[in-house]
Amino acid sequence: MIRHIHLINWRSHENTKLEFGYGTNLLVGIMGSGKTSVLDGIIFALFGTFPQLERRQMKLDDIPRYGAPYAKVVLSFSWNGSEYVIERKIEKKGSRVLSRAELYKDGTLLENGPTAITKMVEEILGVDYDLFTRAIYSEQNNIDYFLSLEPKRRKEEFDRLLGLDRFEKARATAVTLTNRIESSAKLALEQYSPExxxxxxxxxxxxxxxxxxxxxxxxxxxxxxxxxxxxxxxxxxxxxxxxxxxxxxxxxxxEIATINGKLASLEEGLTVVDEREYEEKKQALEKTKSELERLRAAKREAQKVESDLKAKMLLVENKIKDTQKKAADIEKIESIIKNLLGGKTEEQIRAEFENGRKELETKNSERMTNLQTITKNRELIKHLAAGMNRCPLCETELGLEGMERVRKKKEEEIKAAEQRIAQIDRELLELKSRIAASEELLKKAELGKQKVAYIKQQLPEVKVLETEKKEAENLLKAAVEKTKKMEQEEKELERQIEPMIVKIKAMEENIRKMKAIAETKKRLAVLTEQHGRISFxxxxxxxxxxxxxxxxxxxxxxxxxxxxxxxxxxxxxxxxxxxxQELADLLHFKKKAEAMKMIVEELKIYKNALLETQVGLRKELIDAINNAMNEIWGIFYPYGNYKALRVNVTEKDYVFEFLENDEWKPLETIASGGERACAALTLRVALAMVLTPNLSWLIMDEPTHNLDRQAIALLSETLQTRVPQVVKQTFVITHEEGLIGADFSRTYKFDRDKGSMSPTKVEIV
Ligand SMILES: Nc1ncnc2c1ncn2[C@@H]1O[C@H](COP(=O)(O)OP(=O)(O)OP(=O)(O)O)[C@@H](O)[C@H]1O
Ligand SMILES: [Mg+2]
CATH class of the missing domain: 1.10.287 (Helix Hairpins)
Known part of the structure; x- marks a missing residue:
């Protein structure tokens, strides 16, 4: 059962929610109020398309409400104990239109994507779009469509509705194919000749x-x-x-010719060499060479002595220079000491230092004496108590006056001693600094002297060095002369050796030639012998x-x-x-023609089989429809005049007939508008029962077309109370308010202010 539909921006619907029930659901409303759109929504939700889209009278992007970016339909239906919800959305994205879809079963997502969902719906319901639109959904004004057609068209249309037109199409295709193959066979046969x-x-x-x-x-x-x-x-x-x-x-x-040539050139200009003379000359050369070697060794020795002497001289000269530099350093240090002593001798400064020390002792003892004086007088003053009239030292009678005088005198003596101590302390300070300065000077002078002594200790004596230098000079002179002499001797020997070598080399060259001649002659003899041995x-x-x-x-x-x-x-x-190849081609055409003939025969059989099937199927379907109509007619038309309704198949037509007074009469000639509507409704329901027996759904758009008031009343009653006896759920659309009645499962009234392009308004009646 279809339970619920929700249309959002769906054509004239902005946000319409409709609940449906078992029995007949009626949608009433003025022209263009959006009724058919609801049916389109149901079919689109199920199969992703609807008739106007299929016929291309409309495109997907015409669906969203004017100005809305998308349109959405949500359909809920129950089937075999499960609740299904399908959501389809059409979205405009620039010039593109996107289509999305989701299918839920009992609240969980079952499938995704428009095509997949259509396929799944077909599987679930066992009905595809084609069958749905033929058996369940009768488009607007189509309810008694068959009854008003002329015979040939009616037959075609009814066949289409029953799905029998497919056989017709297949037959036509078979005929075309037969003709085409026959003409090909003819062509092939023309290519073949037995000659x-x-x-x-x-x-x-x-x-x-x-x-x-x-x-x-x-x-x-x-x-x-x-x-x-x-x-x-x-x-x-x-x-x-x-x-x-x-x-x-x-x-x-x-080869022999080559060797002969070689021999001639070897013998040319050859001088015979005396072996003994050669040996003597060689020995003489060796002797001279070893003499030269000895001389060269001696020369190298002399050169070494010479360079050693040069080095020694350089050393001595450096030593002399160093000594001279150090002597200058001593002078410098001595003059620094002299400056330090400031014109006095060291002894004078030492005497000043000693005197200072003696004076220091004197001053210190004078200071001590004064200190003693102070102590002694203070002691005395202490003993000069009042009333005492004798001197505590000498026991002399003093009297008070004398005592005061003594005290005064002693105090004056203390003061003088204290002043003297202060004076001595100042003098001592000055004296100590003088002694320290002298001591410092003496130390520095001592340090300088030590330095001078140290340098002097290291200084060799220049005179000794000068003598050493002189000796080295003499030795060097002698060595240079010796080297020079040796060099002259060397040159002399070298001059002697040169012609000796030339001579020996010439002798050796001749010896080599003589040897080569002997060997060549030997080889010549061998070759001549070989030549003689070969036969040809x-x-x-x-x-x-x-x-x-x-x-x-x-x-x-x-x-x-x-x-x-x-x-x-x-x-x-x-x-x-x-x-x-030519023969094979020829035979190929022959075979091809024969094969095609066979195909043509088979096609003829197929064509006949199609016809037989179509006739048989038609008979069966019509029988089934007639049986169904028989059952329904009594329910839908409870009046006595027409006992039954049937479809009679003739060669050229499907004739609808009423049984009146035991006689079958063509419906067209006798039926009133209401009776026709009842007959058409019976046929619709019978078709749905035969073609989609499980579904038990029926959808009709404007079945009231061309009906008078009486007919409408009859139809209304049938739809409310009788159709639900046969079909579980029916949807009827009408603009005819006369159809409204109390027994419809749900009645919705549609309205729309078309002048202002406002959306569809729906109210439940
Ligand atoms: N995309 C859209 N946006 C808004 N309105 C639209 C859109 N497409 C179609 N319409 C309007 O919706 C109406 C068609 O709706 P529908 O065919 O469902 O009407 P109806 O109630 O079946 O009418 P009738 O009784 O004449 O068949 C038309 O008036 C049309 O102008
Ligand atoms: Mg309509």
Whole structure:
């Protein structure tokens, strides 16, 4: 059962929600209020299309409400105990239109994507779009459409509705195919001729005969070629031997000539050398050479002595320079000490230092004395108590006055001693700094002196060095002279050696030549002996050469002959192949024509089978429809005048007939509008029952077309109370308010202010 539909931006619907129930659901409303759009929504939700889209009277992007970016339909239906929800959305994206879809079963997503969902819906319901639109959905004004058609069209349309038109189409296709194949077969047969076949067979046989002859010739020639090649091999071997001898002899002759030439050039200008003289000269040279070697060694020695002396001199000179520098340093240090002492001698400064120290002692003891004076007087003053009139020292009578005088005197003495101590402390400060300065000077002078002493200690004596230098100079002079003398002697020896070497070299060259001559002569003797040993006959060589050439020509001729025959064989083979191909083509056409004839026969059988099936199926379907109508008619039309309704199949038409007074009469001639509507409704329901027996749905758009008031009342009653007895769920669309009644499962009233393009308004009645 279809439970619910929700249309969002769906054509004139902005947001319409409709609940449906079992029985007949009525949608009433003025023209263009959006009723058919609801049915289109149901079909689109199920199959992704609806009739206007299929006929291309409309495109997907015409569906979304004007100005809305998308349109959406949500359909819920229950089937076999499950609840299904399908959502389809059409979205405009620029110039593209996107289509999305989702299918839920009992709340969970079952499938995704428009095509997949259509396929799944077809599987679930067992009905496809084609069957749905034929059996369940009768388009606007189509309810009694069949009844008003002329016979031929009616037959065609009714066949289409029953799905029988497919057989018609298949038959037409079979006829076209038969004609096409028959004409092809004719064409193929025109390509074939028995005379041509015989002619080709004859040519092929002739070529085969020729081929055999050539093959035989080739075999014979190949045998001859084999013999010739064997002979050629024997001849070649003999010739090779004799030719080898010839070449060897020629080679030896060339070598002997070369050696003779070499000998002549060796003997030219040769001087015989006396061995003893050569040995003497060599010894003399060796002696001179070793003398020269000795001399050179001695010279190297002398040169070494010379360079050692030079080095020693340089050392001594450096030492002298160093000593002179150090002496200057001493002078510098001494003058620094002198400056430090500021014109006084060291002894004077030492005396000042000693005097200072003595004075310091004196001052310190004077300070001590004064300190004692202070202590003593303070003690005295302490003992000068009041009333005491004797001197505590000398026991002299003092009296008060005398005592005061003594105290004053003693206090004055203390003060004078204190002043003196202060004076001494200042003097001591000055004296100490003077002593420290003198001590510092003495230390520095001592340090300078030590430094000078140290340098002096290291200084060699310049005079000794000068003597050393002088000695080295003398030795060097002698060494230089010695070297020079040796060099002269060396030159002299070198001058003597040179001509000796030249002479010896010339002698050696002659000795080498003499040896070479002896060896060459030996080799010449060997070669002459070899030459004499090789046998070679010129006339035998020439005759063998001639026979060999003749044999070769014979071989080549045979090879050429064989090649030619093979080529000929190949060429006529190609000819034969061409003939065979032609024959095969010819036979192919023959076979093709025969095969096509067979196909034509089969097509004829197929055509008849189609016709038989169509007739049989038609009979069965019509029987089924008539049975169904029989059942329904009594329910839908409870009046006595027409007992039954049937479809009668004639050769050219489907005639609808009423049974009146036991006589079948054509409906067209007797029925009123209401009766026609009832008959049409019966037919619709019967079709749905026969074609989609499981579904039990029916959808009708404007079944009230052309009906009078009475007919409408009859139809209304039938739809409300009788149709639900036969069909579980029916949808009826009408603009006819007279159809409204209390027993409809649901009645929705549609309205729309078309002037302002406002959306469809729906209210439940
Ligand atoms: N995309 C759209 N946006 C808005 N309105 C649309 C759109 N497409 C069609 N319409 C309007 O919807 C109406 C067609 O709706 P529908 O065919 O469902 O009407 P109806 O109720 O079946 O009418 P009738 O009784 O004449 O058959 C038309 O008036 C049309 O102008
Ligand atoms: Mg309509």
């Amino acid at each position: 041509k076949e015989a002619e080709l067979q004859k040519s092929i046989a002739e070529i085969s005969k020729k081929e055999n002859e050539i093959e035989k010739g080739i075999r014979e020639n190949e045998k001859m070629l084999e013999t010739a090649r064997e002979q050629l091999k024997t001849l070649s071997q003999s010739f090779e031997t004799i030719e080898k001898n010839k070449k060897q002899k020629e080679l030896l002759e060339r 006959d010129e006339s035998e060589y020439l005759s063998l050469k001639k026979s060999l050439e003749e044999k070769r020509i014979e071989e080549q001729k045979l090879v050429a002959q064989i090649q030619y025959s093979k080529k000929e064989y190949e060429l006529i083979g190609q000819n034969k192949k061409a003939y065979e």
